[in-house]
Amino acid sequence: MTTFIDGLSLGSIYALIALGYTMVYGIAKMLNFAHGDVIMVGAYAIFSTLAVTGHPLVGVLVAVVICTVLGVVMEKLAYKPLRGASPLAVLITAIGVSYLLQSIAQLIYGSKSRAITLGNFESIKIGSVSISSATIITLAVGAVIMVTLTLFVKYTKVGRAMIAVSEDRGAAALMGINVNFIITITFAIGCCLAAAAGLFYLLQIPSVTPTLGSMPGIKAFTAAVIGGIGSIPGAMLGGILLGVIEKICLSIPVLAPYTTAIEFSLLIVILLVKPIGLLGKKRREKV
Amino acid sequence: MAMLEVKDLEVYYGVIQAIKGISFEVNEGEIVTLIGANGAGKTTTMQSIMGLIPAKSGSITYEGKSINKVPTHKIVQMGMTQVPEGRRVFQELSVYDNLVMGAYTRKDQKEVKNSIEEIYARFPRLKERRNQIAGTLSGGEQQMLAMGRAIMSKPKLLMLDEPSMGLSPLLVDEVFEIIKDFHKSGTTILLVEQNAGKSLAISDRAYVLENGKIALSGTGKELLESEEIKKAYLGG
Structure with missing residues (x-):
């Protein structure tokens, strides 16, 4: 039971990152491989603010602001000039941005891993199950963010414009929707979620390194593809599924060393059986 | 002054020239049709006017302002929009939400509600299906929705x-009736059609597009009676 709840908690971290991947893919039609590194930027932002102010909540706020601005700047400087360019050029640029962010972090903070304390999180006993309060915070805040995002996309004007742009950019423009603005907003939201993921990551593993975003980034990307890239509920499902599987595998001694292999094999199996992902939609390809 | 004036427009797809210098105009209150076979450049012309495909050279002027470099969403705000080829309704949104999307540039929420009621009155089928996802509508219903939107x-x-x-x-008859209705309520119409007979019959003026050039032009009536048009587009 504890394993399962830990899995849900890790899963919501993956889900938050996967949402950024999937929304940007759905709307800008590109894979932002630098997305994992935004988590790292968020983590360092928390690390630095904590060192200066000593207050974790301020750190979180600063991280959210910095990551959101980073998302907008990244899109404007690196990706917008490439709109309409070949997908390969955009992909290579994204990888370049990823290395750029990692190198900047290394220049500022060095390559050594630094420890960080966000406070003491005691375990809470519910019946026979003991759960860390960090896990509970992750689960609760993660759930609130995901519900808010779903409602935002469904019921606000900008949210519906996002659905319209992801479905048909040209037709959306004909409605008077500023497509570039919607893409910028999407990057901002995605990176804001990555900042939250950065915080939850630090609650699980309390140390920062310039490459800390790589693995969760790749795992979350896997989760997004398993759930069906471009689908918001898909990213949530994929993320949570992957988190639970990871924790279950880690809790079984025979499987533990192969955890990552099992996760990526799951991706291969899904791609073979249902290439569009669990909740992916078939799209008419336009001629 | 013409409401919309296209002058010496040239459009390329990569190195291939799709539009080879065409000029035409639409005056306020008119129905103007571009007819032509597949690949003549009709859709390209339309998309270029709306800024969806960049023009290589030539000028596009709407109400006296050059709109060559104006982004699509701003052109919509200026009072011009398009029902795209193949309808392109938002498949994942409901009929109602598609109509709301159509009013994206409008701020008057109450009036938007009234407009939706007007559209429901004109298209009872859309009212019946207002909560249905647009992707599940029939082709005809999707066309009505695209026009309503x-x-x-x-x-x-x-x-x-x-x-x-x-x-x-x-349904084709119905579509032409709707176009006439829109026109009666004060909307200027620029129509692109392969159905030359029906479209020329409702047009004030028309242009015939062939291989990216304007081959003929005249009033709807003149073209309907022209021997060339009869041979090429009206089946004898």
Whole structure:
């Protein structure tokens, strides 16, 4: 039971990152491989603010602001000039941005891993199950963010414009929707979620390194593809599924060393059986 | 002064020239049609006017302002929009939400509600299916929705790209009736059609597009009676 709840908690971290991947893919039609590194930027932002102010909540706020601005700047400087360019050029640029962010972090903070304390999180006993309060915070805040995002996309004007742009950019423009603005907003939201993921990551593993975003980034990307890239509920499902599987595998001694292999094999199996992902939609390809 | 004036427009896809210097105009209150075979450049012309495909050279002027470099969403705000070829309704949104999307540029929420009611009155089928996801509608219903959605932005000039394509003869008649209705309520119309007979019959003026050039032009009536048109587009 504890394993399962830990899995849900890790899963919501993956889900938050996967949402950024999937929304940007759905709307800008590109894979932002630098997305994992935004988590790292968020983590360092928390690390630095904590060192200066000593207050974790301020750190979180600063991280959210910095990551959101980073998302907008990244899109404007690196990706917008490439709109309409070949997908390969955009992909290579994204990888370049990823290395750029990692190198900047290394220049500022060095390559050594630094420890960080966000406070003491005691375990809470519910019946026979003991759960860390960090896990509970992750689960609760993660759930609130995901519900808010779903409602935002469904019921606000900008949210519906996002659905319209992801479905048909040209037709959306004909409605008077500023497509570039919607893409910028999407990057901002995605990176804001990555900042939250950065915080939850630090609650699980309390140390920062310039490459800390790589693995969760790749795992979350896997989760997004398993759930069906471009689908918001898909990213949530994929993320949570992957988190639970990871924790279950880690809790079984025979499987533990192969955890990552099992996760990526799951991706291969899904791609073979249902290439569009669990909740992916078939799209008419336009001629 | 013409409401919309296109002068010496040239459009390329990569190295291939699709539009080879065409000029035409639409005056306020008119129905103007571009007819032509597949690949003549009709859709390209329409998309270029709306800024969806960049023009290589030439000028596009709407109400006296050059709109060559104006982004699509701003052109919509200026009072011009388009029912795109192949309808392109938002498949994942409901009928109602599609209509709301059409009013994206409007701020008057109460009036938007009224406009939706007007559209429901004109298209009872859409009212019946207002909560249905647009992707589940029939082709004809999707065309009605695409037309209703476009009129939701209250355009002064409405362009329709092949609205009768792929529809049964009965629905084709219905589509032309709707275009006449829109026109009567004060909307200027620029129509692109392969159905030359029906479109020329409702047009004030028309242009015939062949291989990216304007081959003929005249009033709807003149072209309907022209021998060349009869041979090439009206089946004898």
